Amino acid sequence: xxxxxxxxxxxxxxxxxxxxxxxxxxxxxxxxxxxxxxxxxxxxxxxxxxxxxxxxxxxxxxxxxxxxxxxxxxxxxxxxxxxxxxxxxxxxxxxxxxxxxxxxxxxxxxxxxxxxxxxxxxxxxxxxxxxxxxxxxxxxxxxxxxxxxxxxxxxxxxxxxxxxxxxxxxxxxxxxxxxxxxxxxxxxxxxxxxxxxxxxxxxxxxxxxxxxxxxxxxxxxxxxxxxxxxxxxxxxxxxxxxxxxxxxxxxxx
Amino acid sequence: xxxxxxxxxxxxxxxxxxxxxxxxxxxxxxxxxxxxxxxxxxxxxxxxxxxxxxxxxxxxxxxxxxxxxxxxxxxxxxxxxxxxxxxxxxxxxxxxxxxxxxxxxxxxxxxxxxxxxxxxxxxxxxxxxxxxxxxxxxxxxxxxxxxxxxxxxxxxxxxxxxxxxxxxxxxxxxxxxxxxxxxxxxxxxxxxxxxxxxxxxxxxxxxxxxxxxxxxxxxxxxxxxxxxxxxxxxxxxxxxxxxxxxxxxxxxxxxxxxxxxxx
Numbered sequence: 325x326x327x328x329x330x331x332x333x334x335x336x337x338x339x340x341x342x343x344x345x346x347x348x349x350x351x352x353x354x355x356x357x358x359x360x361x362x363x364x365x366x367x368x369x370x371x372x373x374x375x376x377x378x379x380x381x382x383x384x385x386x387x388x389x390x391x392x393x394x395x396x397x398x399x400x401x402x403x404x405x406x407x408x409x410x411x412x413x414x415x416x417x418x419x420x421x422x423x424x425x426x427x428x429x430x431x432x433x434x435x436x437x438x439x440x441x442x443x444x445x446x447x448x449x450x451x452x453x454x455x456x457x458x459x460x461x462x463x464x465x466x467x468x469x470x471x472x473x474x475x476x477x478x479x480x481x482x483x484x485x486x487x488x489x490x491x492x493x494x495x496x497x498x499x500x501x502x503x504x505x506x507x508x509x510x511x512x513x514x515x516x517x518x519x520x521x522x523x524x525x526x527x528x529x530x531x532x533x534x535x536x537x538x539x540x541x542x543x544x545x546x547x548x549x550x551x552x553x554x555x556x557x558x559x560x561x562x563x564x565x566x567x568x569x570x571x572x573x574x575x576x577x
Numbered sequence: 578x579x580x581x582x583x584x585x586x587x588x589x590x591x592x593x594x595x596x597x598x599x600x601x602x603x604x605x606x607x608x609x610x611x612x613x614x615x616x617x618x619x620x621x622x623x624x625x626x627x628x629x630x631x632x633x634x635x636x637x638x639x640x641x642x643x644x645x646x647x648x649x650x651x652x653x654x655x656x657x658x659x660x661x662x663x664x665x666x667x668x669x670x671x672x673x674x675x676x677x678x679x680x681x682x683x684x685x686x687x688x689x690x691x692x693x694x695x696x697x698x699x700x701x702x703x704x705x706x707x708x709x710x711x712x713x714x715x716x717x718x719x720x721x722x723x724x725x726x727x728x729x730x731x732x733x734x735x736x737x738x739x740x741x742x743x744x745x746x747x748x749x750x751x752x753x754x755x756x757x758x759x760x761x762x763x764x765x766x767x768x769x770x771x772x773x774x775x776x777x778x779x780x781x782x783x784x785x786x787x788x789x790x791x792x793x794x795x796x797x798x799x800x801x802x803x804x805x806x807x808x809x810x811x812x813x814x815x816x817x818x819x820x821x822x823x824x825x826x827x828x829x830x831x832x833x834x835x836x837x838x839x840x
Contacts, residue, residue, distance in 0.1 A: 378734055408737035418732045420747050434742050488736065 328409055328491035328522055329353045330375055334389035336549060337367075337374055344370050346549025347389070350540060352492075357518040359533035359558075360526045361573065362542035367550040368526040369415065371542070372494040376412040377403045408435055411490035415497040415526075417474070417481035424471065425464040427484050428452070435488050451483035454513045456506055474501035479510065492522040499529050511535060530574060534558045541570040607815050614819065618782045623806055627798065627816055629784035634794040634823075636785045637699055637778060638767045641706035646760060648711040653718035654744055657726060667719070673712030681709040682773035690777060700788040702778025709773055710763050717759035721752045754834070761831050765824045771796035780805075795820045 330352040337345040344367040352358055360368045370379070377398055379385050391398050393410060419427050428448035432439055439447070445464065452461050457479050460471060471480050478501040485493055498514065499507045511532055514523055518537070525536060533539055539561040541554040554561040554570045561567065562574040607613045616626020656666055685705025686697070695701045725748045733743025771794075779791030780801050793801070795816055802813035 376735070378731070404737055404739055407734065411737060412735045414731065414735060418728055420729055420732065420751060422750075426750075430746060431736050431738070434738055434746060435736070484736070490737070 327354045329394055330410065330492070330522070330524075331390065331392045331395070335391050336388040337370065338386045338549070339370075339383050341384075341386075343547070343549030345374075345542075346551050348542075348550070348552045349389075350552060350555055352522055352524065355518055355521055356538065357515060357523045357525060357536040358538045358540060359536040360524060360540045360542065361528070361530075361533055361561075361570070362544075362550060363573070364528070366542050366544045368542060369496050371550075372412055372496065372524060372526055374398075376407050376410050376494065377401070378407070378412055408488070409490055410492040410494060411485050411488060412494045413481060413485045413496060413498065415500060417477040417501070419468045419471065419477050419480050419484075422467060423464065424448075424461050424466045424468060424480070427468065427480055428464065428487055431484055432487050447487045447489075448483075451486040454486055454517070455479040455483040456509045456513075457483060475503060475506055478502060479506070482510070486517070490521070492524065493517070494524040494526070496526045497528070498525060499527070499532060507532075530562070534562065539570075541567070541573070543569040613815065621806070622782050622798070622801065623812070627795065627819065629782065630793055630795045630798045630816070631819070631823075633699075633778075633785045633792040634768055634796070637702050637706065637774065637792060637794055638764065641703045641710060641767060642760065642764055644703070644707040645710035645714050645763065648707070649714035649718055650756075652711070652715045653722055654749070656715075656719055657722045658740055658744060670712050670715050670719070673708075674716045676709075676712075677772075678709060678770055679772040679776075681705055682776035684708075685773060685777045695789065697777065697779040697791050698789045699778055699785050699792045702774045702792070702794075703788075705773050705777040706767055706770065709770070710767055713766070714759055714763050717762075718752075718756050721755035721759065722748060724755070725752045758831055758834075761827060765827050768794075768824060768827070769796050769820060770794075771800040775800055795823075 332351075333349050335345060335348045336343070348371070360371065362368050373379050374385075374387070374391065375393065375398065387399075393401060393406060398406060421427060421430065425448070428451060429444050432444050432447065448464055452458050457471075457476065460476055461480075468480075471477060478498070482495070482498060485495075495514070499510060502510060507529075514525070515535060517523060525532065527533055536558060539554070539556065539558050540552060541561055542550040543553045544550040554564075554567045561570050563571070565571050613626050614631070615628050617628060618630075619625035652670070656663075656670070682705060685701060685708065689695045689701040689704045690697060695704075722744075729748045729751060730743055733747050734740075738746070774794055775797045778794065778797070780793045780797050781791045782793070783790075785792040799813045799816050799820070802816065803810065806812075
């Protein structure tokens with residue numbers, strides 16, 4: 325398993341002349357879990373989308389500073405190769421095709437044509453186990469209509485990313501549609517997976533953030549673009565009263 | 578303005594059943610339906626059956642549909658995949674879709690018939706019908722793909738699929754049912770076309786023997802009965818009933834799928 329590094333140095337981003345990110349700098353390397361925390365609408369999702377070059381193409385974006393993956397600026401990457409290495413899983417889960425196999429086998433065939441049929445199926449079943457879908461999905465030929473609940477679709481979308489085995493997974497609110505009983509096993513699965521790859525989690529879920537190795541806290545003061553106001557372990561970021569915004573975020577409820 | 582619209586709508590709603598009843602009442606005065614459907618025309622088309630016209634209808638319409646789909650699917654995909662999604666290209670397609678059939682007939686007979694030397698023949702009819710159907714289908718396909726594009730293209734991109742893979746492996750299969758319905762509607766439209774085919778494929782009584790020979794479809798026969806054969810009104814109504822039955826038969830899967838979706 326090759327590992328990935330993401331590097332931002334004084335990175336700023338504007339959308340249609342509105343400041344979204346301002347002077348953000350951090351380095352992510354190797355493996356482990358990194359939570360990106362901020363209030364809604366601060367630009368967390370935009371940040372990870374910009375890493376995978378998935379910004380909405382109807383908006384005029386303007387960037388400044390350095391955003392590099394494996395030492396190479398993302399603008400110089402082949403977008404497809406970049407997205408296969410640093411994969412973004414959107415918050416809104418969309419399943420496609422007619423069957424579960426269309427979601428778990430077909431993308432593998434397209435991204436990893438070298439995999440044998442047996443490997444494709446084995447990886448699909450492994451992802452189903454990892455995402456706690458084994459009780460709902462007994463057969464890969466099951467119609468996707470039978471996996472219709474929001475939480476099920478979110479887990480199927482996660483499984484679809486897992487089977488592709490990227491070096492880095494960027495999960496946007498991965499537990500937002502899950503019930504309490506489904507969250508813990510999935511969190512454990514994500515943490516287990518983070519032993520061998522980098523997992524970036526955009527979340528409001530403070531319980532999940534506290535289980536991560538590292539927390540990045542963004543804050544947008546006076547609409548001048550979100551800045552990175554804290555970077556460290558969950559204890560360092562969320563429980564330090566001198567860090568005003570993260571501390572308030574942690575103790576708001 | 579609103580009242581005028583309401584009155585027109587009311588008139589249309591009340592007139593439609595009457596029109597259907599008029600066609601059925603006038604058109605069902607056939608002594609023997611088996612002989613009428615499976616028989617050969619006699620007495621210059623004033624007597625006998627209409628079997629050659631049924632065969633000709635499908636022999637002309639089916640290749641035209643296949644050709645039109647072959648042109649329309651890549652056109653719609655190309656349109657959707659190009660980042661510009663040019664207004665000019667879309668306007669051109671929509672213009673092509675709204676050109677009257679008679680104009681297509683004139684253009685087809687001039688271009689394929691005279692310029693390419695195909696004359697009045699089944700080939701000219703098929704090619705003209707293809708030109709008539711392709712923009713209609715392409716316009717429908719573009720709309721079907723647009724609906725799915727917003728939802729599924731970001732997913733394909735996030736998974737690291739190429740644009741081509743996203744379109745052909747995810748979006749196209751999802752849009753296929755809507756596209757199939759558009760093809761069905763196109764088939765029904767093509768079967769009932771008389772104006773363009775009258776000018777390009779001609780009006781004869783025989784069954785289609787080769788692509789360079791003229792061949793008359795059911796819709797063209799209705800036109801011939803009304804225009805060229807004195808007292809052909811009853812026969813025209815009877816052929817209309819057969820054509821209507823064929824169109825309903827083609828539309829049945831569409832109706833059934835809608836009922837199925839409601840359940």
